[in-house]
Amino acid sequence: MDVPRLNILNETIRALYFHVPMWFGMVTLFSISVYYSILYLRKPSPELDRKAVESANVGLVFGILGMLTGMLWANYAWGSFWHGDPKQNGAAIALLVYLAYFILRGSVENDEQKARLSAVYNIFAFAAMIPLIFIIPRLTSSLHPGSGGNPGFNMYDLDNRMRMVFYPAVIGWILVGIWVTTLRVRMRAIEDKIHDLEDEKTH
Amino acid sequence: MKKLISSLLGLVLMALSLSANAQSDVPMADGLRSEGKIYVVVAIILIVLAGLIVYLFLMDRKVKKLEDLLAEKNHPTK
Numbered sequence: 379m380d381v382p383r384l385n386i387l388n389e390t391i392r393a394l395y396f397h398v399p400m401w402f403g404m405v406t407l408f409s410i411s412v413y414y415s416i417l418y419l420r421k422p423s424p425e426l427d428r429k430a431v432e433s434a435n436v437g438l439v440f441g442i443l444g445m446l447t448g449m450l451w452a453n454y455a456w457g458s459f460w461h462g463d464p465k466q467n468g469a470a471i472a473l474l475v476y477l478a479y480f481i482l483r484g485s486v487e488n489d490e491q492k493a494r495l496s497a498v499y500n501i502f503a504f505a506a507m508i509p510l511i512f513i514i515p516r517l518t519s520s521l522h523p524g525s526g527g528n529p530g531f532n533m534y535d536l537d538n539r540m541r542m543v544f545y546p547a548v549i550g551w552i553l554v555g556i557w558v559t560t561l562r563v564r565m566r567a568i569e570d571k572i573h574d575l576e577d578e579k580t581h
Numbered sequence: 582m583k584k585l586i587s588s589l590l591g592l593v594l595m596a597l598s599l600s601a602n603a604q605s606d607v608p609m610a611d612g613l614r615s616e617g618k619i620y621v622v623v624a625i626i627l628i629v630l631a632g633l634i635v636y637l638f639l640m641d642r643k644v645k646k647l648e649d650l651l652a653e654k655n656h657p658t659k
Contacts, residue, residue: 387618388617388618388619389616389617389618389619389621389622390618390619390621390622392619392622393621393622393625396622396625396626396629397625400629439632439636442632443628443629443632443633446628446632447625447628447629450621450624450625450628451621451625454613454614454618454621558636561640562640565640565643565644565647568647569647569650572647572650572651572654575654576654
């Protein structure tokens, strides 16, 4: 597949097929997670909590991979791994906010309290993540493509030849993410079931 | 398992030290910068692959824990 011939970027433009779908996957999974958190708050059930926490977990993995690939790409396109670029900083803060979600879950003993607290926190985390990644970097000047505009539909960032690879890659990675999430939800369901059996035995 | 992990870690460290050697202050067409920087793309694919494999390892450990829990329940040692 041919790609646009650009200075400095050279062949690294192909990293777009791997770096960007990671973030698409992360945002999709975090959206799924916040959706289940809202459902949980409306009508609590362990199943909804499991879906919310595992979507966030897989989303975080996608985010970390997106961050690492972005750092390596930055080293060769911008000159160093970390620039303090608004997009990098925003994404890093968003990842830390979601890391705190798991620390919060780990610090509450009672299962129902844990689920309810983390569902509320998840909504705030999602509401913080969207401006940190999509709004603030676009308001300021940034080395990252997409500052001061909408990058997804910009003909200079992505031409038609690349779209034919890029969009299937995005869809594929999102599906992989959802698949891993369902696997982890099932594992967690089994774990919960085993613990329930244990409790019945001891009481 | 422990041997496998330590050998994997050794590989990763080796790759890291190689890539560190490849960098210099003046950007020349050497190391990852050669051939139109196509090896940067290769490295990025490897990062994604390594990340997924590490995640699979962690999930493998989790499943093992579940199996042990279940075995303990079926054949209580105490």
